Amino acid sequence: MTSTPQPRGPVLTPEQSTWFSQLFNRLAENIEQVVLGKDHVVRLALATLITGGHLLLEDYPGTGKTSMARAIAQSVDGKAGRIQFTPDLLPGDVTGMSVYDQSKGVFSFHPGPVFSTILLADEINRASPKTQSALLEVMEEGRVTVDGVTHRVPDPFMVIATQNPVEQAGTYRLPEAQLDRFLMKTTLGYPDPSSTKQILRNAHIRSHHVELDPVVDTRTLQEMAALARMPYVDDALLDYATRLVEATRQAPEVRLGVSVRGALALVRAATTWAAVQGRNYVIPDDLKTLADPVLAHRLVLDPEAEFDGVSAASVIGRILLDVAPPTERTPV
Template identity: 55%
Template structure:
């Protein structure tokens, strides 16, 4: 079936399911034993958002990001963020052409379908801010002229939360541009044993091959945007957001952008579950990766050692879950 699959009915659902299964199986070849992290990464891809992978060194942050990028037959660039990286090293610059007597725009690595921003917190705030416009507006403005990036456009950024010397904390405005923040975590004993045995027997795994075309991913993102969200689910999300804004342990709650991100992620989660509509369990499944990085604790909560995810779990436990009747 081509990307012009029937827009409604079982044909469209089957086409999405087949594409999702192919990409997921491909990514899991590179990151075995972490199905939840893989599914969340693909949820972000199909929701049309950007992904922040945050975890300790050596657990597969860059591996996950590269696997997502190489699974799609599309352009992708990797940017290694360092303290001396300049904004023009990301977005591009204008260069004077002596023959024509004009200034020509030379696009930077941000002009790709998938951009891997490795160790994003090692660049200066000025350089980090160069990504703000391109992540939100899908364009770069240089010398008063706007240059659109390709569609679809996905930024997959990684950062290390422990080795903070020489790093710059991501500002809230930039964190808010990431649809999901995902932590991979250590593999369990069985998964790590399999990794060690497979590596000892077969050596380095072969490079991944693309299993999806750009047009297919573009269609899948459009399909996810049409997953039905009932009024009761929308109100459930709104009540979650309102509860974070009035919670005594939070200095800053979820913005309307955060609510929209939660709905988009829930739509993608539902589509990956082979459903054409969102249920409250979809919202709960993606609430922490979609909202926790948007919350700011008050001073006392930080002193007490609380995490934003802890407070969010309290909110989810307190907000009544709607009863779904006639979800379609």
């Protein structure tokens, strides 16, 4: 970068960067008391929350997805909600519904589980497409409309949705439009041996009995979200993000590449990730680190490529090797 344009808006001060990074680390450490050995995934989940996005976990049963959702909610002094998606689940079971109150002679709204800080949508692909679509408005706009009346959900609000990669019978594949609404997709996976031993050592304590002390309240979390939008993104990095997205559309194994929403998600997540590292500017490594969790699930692969064993992650990995990042950075 031979020249650096002036930042478009205020940039984080060193004091703000330090405060943000330290508080983020305290949040992560608090959650890791419950979710052992998964530091990177916990940080991705927290970055998703602070960025204002939603998280998709494709993982096996019993890996701690519910525990992580509950731990995040407790750490930010919020409410945790959970929906077990099944084929007979109705949209009203998700959003809430109007119920006739005989004593008053009027209909009153009974809010559904979406009125939470952290909502765990467990096995989301087991519900019908109609019920899955009930989450679309609330994920995108932070509100639900029932009988023509709009109701706001709490702020902050994040959906942590899970899919089981093994069992496919009785499931409905998430449409691309809904996948695109998840900021990131990742996996918890099984814990390492030392973490497994620690879990077994505490086998007498049920995870849902563990109560974590809140680290921040929701107002502080909103302040963190505002600061996470402030790190400076140079035009050369915007060009790099654009070239990465364009490369997904040109890849021969890909039938449908990353949309503009996906490119926006990558840049927004990168500013949060820069703040997490205590920086007030984004570097190429921020985009590289987040490329797989932010972009891979947005790709629609060619059926022949899938049959040959090509994965979206491998396509993103090759693109990161082929697309050259900016080689210099001029500090702000």
